[in-house]
Amino acid sequence: MTTGVVRTIAVSVFRESVRDKVLYNLVFFAVLLIAVSYLLSQLTAGQDMKVIKDLGLAAMSLFGLFIAVFIGIGLVSKEVEKRSIYSLLAKPIRRQEFVIGKYLGLLLTLFVNLAIMAIAYYAVLGAVAWVDGAWFRPHWEAPAVDPALLKAIAMIFLQLAIVVAIALFFSTFSSPMLAAALTFGLYVVGHFNADLKNFETVVDSKPVVYIARALYYLLPNLAPLDVKSEVVHAVPVPATYLLLNTAYAVVYISVVVFAAIFIFARRDFK
Amino acid sequence: MTRRRQTGIFLTALAAMLAVAVALQVVRDRAFAFSKVDRRLLYVSNAEVVRRAALSYDALLADVYWIRALQHYGGERQKAGRERHYDLLYPLLDLATTLDPRFTVGYRFGAIFLAEPQPGGAGRPDQAIALLEKGVAFNPNKWDYYHDVGFIYYWNLHNYEKAADWFARGGSLPGAPFWLKSYAAVMLTRGGDRQASRAMWTQIGQNEESDWLRQTAQMRLAQLDALDQIDVLKRIMNEFAARAGQRVQSWQQLARAGAVRGIPVDPSGVPYTLDPNTGAIGVATNSDLWPLPTEPAAAPELGGAAPPVPR
Numbered sequence: 001m002t003t004g005v006v007r008t009i010a011v012s013v014f015r016e017s018v019r020d021k022v023l024y025n026l027v028f029f030a031v032l033l034i035a036v037s038y039l040l041s042q043l044t045a046g047q048d049m050k051v052i053k054d055l056g057l058a059a060m061s062l063f064g065l066f067i068a069v070f071i072g073i074g075l076v077s078k079e080v081e082k083r084s085i086y087s088l089l090a091k092p093i094r095r096q097e098f099v100i101g102k103y104l105g106l107l108l109t110l111f112v113n114l115a116i117m118a119i120a121y122y123a124v125l126g127a128v129a130w131v132d133g134a135w136f137r138p139h140w141e142a143p144a145v146d147p148a149l150l151k152a153i154a155m156i157f158l159q160l161a162i163v164v165a166i167a168l169f170f171s172t173f174s175s176p177m178l179a180a181a182l183t184f185g186l187y188v189v190g191h192f193n194a195d196l197k198n199f200e201t202v203v204d205s206k207p208v209v210y211i212a213r214a215l216y217y218l219l220p221n222l223a224p225l226d227v228k229s230e231v232v233h234a235v236p237v238p239a240t241y242l243l244l245n246t247a248y249a250v251v252y253i254s255v256v257v258f259a260a261i262f263i264f265a266r267r268d269f270k
Numbered sequence: 271m272t273r274r275r276q277t278g279i280f281l282t283a284l285a286a287m288l289a290v291a292v293a294l295q296v297v298r299d300r301a302f303a304f305s306k307v308d309r310r311l312l313y314v315s316n317a318e319v320v321r322r323a324a325l326s327y328d329a330l331l332a333d334v335y336w337i338r339a340l341q342h343y344g345g346e347r348q349k350a351g352r353e354r355h356y357d358l359l360y361p362l363l364d365l366a367t368t369l370d371p372r373f374t375v376g377y378r379f380g381a382i383f384l385a386e387p388q389p390g391g392a393g394r395p396d397q398a399i400a401l402l403e404k405g406v407a408f409n410p411n412k413w414d415y416y417h418d419v420g421f422i423y424y425w426n427l428h429n430y431e432k433a434a435d436w437f438a439r440g441g442s443l444p445g446a447p448f449w450l451k452s453y454a455a456v457m458l459t460r461g462g463d464r465q466a467s468r469a470m471w472t473q474i475g476q477n478e479e480s481d482w483l484r485q486t487a488q489m490r491l492a493q494l495d496a497l498d499q500i501d502v503l504k505r506i507m508n509e510f511a512a513r514a515g516q517r518v519q520s521w522q523q524l525a526r527a528g529a530v531r532g533i534p535v536d537p538s539g540v541p542y543t544l545d546p547n548t549g550a551i552g553v554a555t556n557s558d559l560w561p562l563p564t565e566p567a568a569a570p571e572l573g574g575a576a577p578p579v580p581r
Binding site for chain 2: 040047050051054055057058061062141159187188191192222223226228229232233235
């Protein structure tokens with residue numbers, strides 16, 4: 001596998017997303033944050049900083065989720081539908097290079113997207129802190145321009161990276177609609193996963209409990225990657241916790257992308 | 271026709287149609303009152319269901335419910351001359367704090383809104399305590415919640431033993447201020463003493479970080495001043511009545527006799543009311559201090575030792 005080919009495919013995915021005006025969502029994000037921070041100062045009884053932080057992180061996650069799913073599901077299937085896959089595979093490109101390049105390309109798009117959102121987010125927080133001045137400062141649990149927010153943003157990125165891998169996986173063998181439904185389904189399941197672990201509190205059947213436990217470990221576990229609330233309330237998030245989450249995400253993504261490569265490598269495009 | 275002219279015509283037509291749509295809405299809304307949206311509606315009342323459905327957006331949803339709670343409280347409070355219904359306040363606060371269990375302001379301000387007697391609040395100290403107990407269950411080391419529960423038992427329910435218990439529990443927590451334990455002792459010895467109330471509100475006014483709570487403390491202190499002044503006025507009135515052999519009919523009557531200097535005003539600058547039939551003195555409904563709190567009764571341990579309190 002050559003990194004040059006992977007890089008070329010990744011960059012072309014990024015360029016395509018820019019051409020498709022995906023980054024327009026950044027404008028919405030900025031306008032949303034500025035408008036909301038202006039409106040909220042009158043509505044929240046001194047809680048505007050908390051609300052702006054919550055809203056900014058939720059918007060980053062939500063916008064990223066839509067990009068991850070709706071672009072992710074078309075990464076492979078669109079090439080097949082447009083029949084451009086034939087000319088691509090006729091070139092000296094291995095199928096695993098194609099899949100990994102596509103994955104990294106969308107990841108790059110999400111990274112750039114999230115990075116710009118983070119800059120806008122900090123700018124708005126800084127501006128609100130400046131406007132509010134000393135009046136509301138005693139109410140804040142954490143400083144306005146809090147570096148700890150980057151922890152939550154990093155975890156959002158990892159969540160999105162897992163979602164992209166899942167979308168790409170489904171994209172290799174199913175239609176975009178089905179892939180979207182399955183990806184969203186797994187995203188929702190990923191937040192309810194803890195229930196599967198504690199299934200013995202719901203049913204008595206041992207086999208069912210074991211199956212539920214197995215599903216807990218097999219399905220994506222996204223809830224632990226959500227530290228938005230902790231960060232906003234200045235609850236310490238240990239570095240070890242973040243590292244373990246990062247390691248889990250990297251391994252899980254590797255498994256899903258590997259499975260996608262496996263399926264895509266066996267597809268017959270004749 | 272040039273392209274520029276075409277664009278101009280298109281934009282003009284678009285603006286005109288939009289203006290017509292706006293005009294139609296204005297006419298409809300003026301003509302038909304039933305198009306109003308019922309704001310007193312809670313689609314989902316089970317907080318746990320909402321929390322589960324919120325996925326990772328629970329904190330944001332908590333903010334939405336907090337804003338709704340504020341709007342509901344503010345909206346009802348501003349209703350003039352009508353009965354106020356705060357029935358959605360507890361469910362909204364319960365939703366906000368279930369979605370974000372660390373929402374300190376949600377618990378503390380929410381409890382004040384709930385405990386405040388009608389018409390200024392919901393008049394439900396039981397719900398206020400339930401909300402704060404939820405906060406204690408999630409964060410047992412937050413002394414502020416213990417303080418607030420104790421204060422509701424003291425100020426709203428006049429249950430000094432329970433108040434003392436909560437103050438003592440809060441005072442024993444790490445990081446709790448030194449004065450919290452002394453509150454417990456004050457409760458058991460001088461529960462219904464107005465001076466004890468004054469000392470506690472002064473403490474809150476000096477220590478609270480929240481401007482809103484500080485203002486509330488100032489207002490409470492002004493109400494206590496008003497109660498003191500009313501006591502003095504009652505004494506003057508009774509003495510005058512005993513001398514003149516007739517009930518006082520108006521402030522002017524007292525002022526003419528030189529018993530008071532002009533019409534007495536409360537600490538917010540609004541004249542006190544005087545009922546000529548019963549002789550009752552109070553603050554006017556347009557005063558910032560209205561309604562005056564129902565003062566805590568004397569602690570049973572003291573018997574009749576506490577000063578007489580006007581009811």
